[in-house]
Structure formats: structure tokens, C-alpha cells
Amino acid sequence: MDIREIQNLIKFVAKSGATEVKLEMDDFKITIKTTDAAASEATAYVQHIPMGQPVAQAPVAQAAPVAAPAAPSAPAADDNSKYITIKSPIIGTLYRKPSPDKPVFVEVGSTISKGDVVCVIEAMKLFNEIESEISGKIVKVLVDDASPVEFDQPLFLVDPS
Template identity: 75%
Template sequence: MDIKEIQSLIKFVAKSGASEVKLEMEDIKITIKTGGEASETTIIQAAAPMATAPQMIAQAPVAQQAAPAPAAASANTEDDSKYVTIKSPIIGTFYRKPSPDKPSFVEVGSTVNAGDTVCVIEAMKLFNEIESEVSGKIVKVLVDDSSPVEFDQPLFLVDPS
């Protein structure tokens, strides 16, 4: 994670209204606390030699399972290269509908304009509306409803033409 990603994360947390966010990855821990106008950020980056060996063992089967996927993914990326990807700006639970009894924000084939809400992501009991950054037609929904999503995970493919 580089400094630009960290700065982007801090800005996003400040805009979201969340009071505290903790993010732990393999070699970095980030805690962002906001309160009023001041915000506090703590970044701890450490690589523990003891934790490295078990992680390598645990990751080996995952690498073997993922090996066939890149071959299939490379064929899809050639087809999908003309599309714009709408990605998740936060970690949370993805919902296609504003509530269970309402219709989905968008379907495959729907036309969206920049600024239109395409989904909501629930994070820490807050429902964040995710807006399209591009105008075009929804070609593919990449995430199932009510499933967890990661930061920067692709959600939709949009044909801008």
C-alpha cells in the first residue's frame, strides 16, 4: 500500500462520517480515527519473521487453486478491455437494491449516467450509495447481492460507447 492509497483512504473515511476504521493486511496495520475537524492516523508497518513462514505454507494451496483462473481471466480481460469497471471504494456488504422490497438500482442492459447510484455498500451499519463515474450501459454485474466486497473490487462493467 503506497502513500497515495493511504491518503485516498483517509479522505474517504473523513467523507463517510465513520469515527474509526482499522485495516490490517499482511505487513501493515492502519487505524484512522476521525472526530470533528481533526483526524488522527496511525500506521504501523512491520514484517514479523515468525508469521512469514506459516503464511507461506497457508498460501501455497491457494496459489495452486488460483493457477487455472489466470488463464481463463486473461481470455476475459481481452473481451472486457473495452469496458469501464466500477470498483468498490470501501470494504463492506454489497446490495443491488435500496431495500429488499424495492427493485435493483441497475440491471444488465440499464443505461447509467455519471452520478447515478448503482448499488449500496453497507459498512459499519452505514449504507453508502455507490455512484457511477461514467455514463454508459451496464454490461455485467460482477458481484452477487448481499455478498462481502473488498476495497477496489470490481462491481460492474460499463460500456461507455
């Protein structure tokens, strides 16, 4: 299934009025959730399932962590409203170090400038340097090293002052 087919599926689900649709194929799983207030807004999660594992086992292990961060982030958003969030531009595995024997790119308290590399994300065996689009001070690291990240997932909180 290519990206165009996924986009068409999202549009179809949004127009149908369904609140959640799950589609499982041999090598991936797609979950599309829409909100009741605005059926045109849809969120899709595409999950690649390794061929060596049973299909029934992977969705159970992966589904819970996706839903869990959504609930606690709402109250925290009020406390962190003065901070700017650096979000993941791609899906992949986040690494905070350029290599295992090197120090981390940034830590809590590090001062960054626009264009500084804050982490790398590995996607399909390519390591993509993630650069800061703002200047400021790192106040919170939201993702652990070697953790999988989703598109638009918050990675760091930055105090721009």
C-alpha cells in the same frame, strides 16, 4: 491493529523479499502476498473473524474464494478491454437494492449517467451509496446481491459508448 501498523507490516514484508506472510490474531487474519518481479508491490487481505466461530474454520472457508477469481479474470480482461469497470471503493457487503422490497438500482442493459447510484455497500452498519463515475450502459454485473466485496473489486462492466 490499526491501519498504520498494517501499512508498516506491508512495507516490511515487501522489503524482506518474502512472497507471502500470514498473521492471525484473535479477531482478524492478515495475508500479505508480494510478486516475485516487483517485491515492492504487495497485496494485503484483512479478514475479520467473528468471535463466535472457531479461528481454524474461518480461514479455510474464506481463503479459497479470494484466490479463485484471480485466475479466470486474466483471459476475460482481453474480451472486456473496451469496457470500463466500476470497482468497489470500500470493503463491505454489496446490496443491489435500496431495500428488500424495492427494485435493483441497475441491471444489465440499464443506461447510467455520471453520479447515478449503482449499488450500496454496507460497512460497519453504514450504508454507502456507490455512484457511477462514468456514463454508459451496464453490460455485466460481476457481484451477486448481499455478497461480501473487497476494496478495488470489480462490480460492474460499463460500455461507455
